[in-house]
Amino acid sequence: MIGVFDSGHGGLTVLRALVDAAPDRPFVYLGDHAAAPYGPRSEDNIYRLTIAGMDRLFAQGCRLIVIACNTAAAVALRRLQQEWLPSAHPGRNVLGVLVPMVEAITRVPWMIDTVPPDHLAEPRSVGIFATAATVNSGSFPREIGKRAPSVRVVQQACPDLVPLIERGASDDEIEPAVAGYVRVLLDKMGSQPLDTVVLGCTHYPLVRHLFARALPPGVEVLCQPTLTARSLEQYLDRHPEYRPDPAERGLRFFTTGDAALVSELAGRFFGHPTPFERLR
Template sequence: MGPIGIFDSGYGGLTVFKEIVKVLPQYDYIYLGDNARVPYGTRSYETVYKYTLQCVNKLFDMGCHLVILACNTASAKALRTIQQIDLPKYGNTRKVLGVIRPTTEIIGQYTKTRSVGIMATSGTVNSESYVIEINKFFPDIRVYQEACPMWVPLVENNEIASDGARYFVQQSIHKLLRKVPDIDTIILACTHYPLLLPLINDFVSKDIQVLAQGKIVANSLTDYLTRHHEIEVRCKKNGTRRFFTTENPENFNGKAALFYGSNIVAEHVDLASC
């Protein structure tokens, strides 16, 4: 038995982890942030796959049987390859899940106009993962994307209340809404973006729903563990939580509370052997 692993390229996955812990507090967890190599959003498929696989292997080495990629870029660029090429080496003893499918398979419950907007990093937008996945489940839904390259740096540098943040958020929202007038649902397809929700809500009408992924992923994980007893019984239940980063832990601790909602004490992890 082992903990559930939560992986992100940096801090954003903590917004998802926070919601998972609220719903499933009984499990042991390890969070791993690859802060030394962030951002992933502008990197190639090959690089994102390489980095993500290293982190997944490290979590496996730490005893995790189930790993959640709480990173949209990793889910878009690396998850499928890891599931198809790497996981078969472990038989049925390891599973890796992402954050895209849980969101796309329920989006039809939210939109009435059948027009959905995606706000994401350039890497996630270029992958068209959301377009492809939504069309699998809901062929009638039209999907419009907008890359927001400045949003992650604003959040990472704790400038979410600055005039610059207001400018870039307004600019991106207006670009998206100009593409089609009847968007009624916007997915924040990056785990950093929920911290910008107060600003985002200033520039969208009350008729538009803005969806963060944390609660959606937490509910999907609950359902997954219920349906997959063979994985659930491998997950330890002592309620422990450990945090690791590839960066200086002191730097990580200073920013992590903004995303997680409480103070964190992280440890450094070396990926050289993975």
């Protein structure tokens, strides 16, 4: 069984792509709505909350978890993989959404921490739109820089977007915020043209059209759900130990918050009704 973890609704965009790519696999989703959003929190707090989420999903029988929250993945993933997971849950693993995006931008596998001598990445510029915690962690520029130092990375925190999207705000309400963040990032670019932007929060695919409208023509917009699904398929091909038990079936949704309220709002992210259960 594969777990998918997010601070709220955003990870449902990733879950939908995973289910579409592997409809026969059982998935368990957990949204930590009681503690959302993670973006304004301290790194230590995010780390503790992420570990608590992992423990809840492992207790549900998951053997592999995808952290579908950029904030949690950027701040906590490497540390929990190295310090917590081997002793707390040996034989199980946790992956994150940041890795497939870095691989897509740099065209270098994640396990390679330094640039191969024969790898010549073309000079280009990448804009990152993300939560404040993801931006402050420096994970995107650090990991991209290791693998493709010729790529210029410019980041822009978007603190208003997750609250707006989570409460189901209309495009008319969200568009001014998106346009404002795009203007600030373009100002940071100066005279250098922008080639690609990363929507570095799993909520943002729902407003991809607003980013595309605000950005200059020709800028590529990368979203994480499809990249994450493709990466997970490749990982599962390499790790047959995570094949599902024949008795495991279906799709379950859990939240640490108000299950009725979460169920009402979450369908927009997943594409059809999502009956959440409360998980303490």
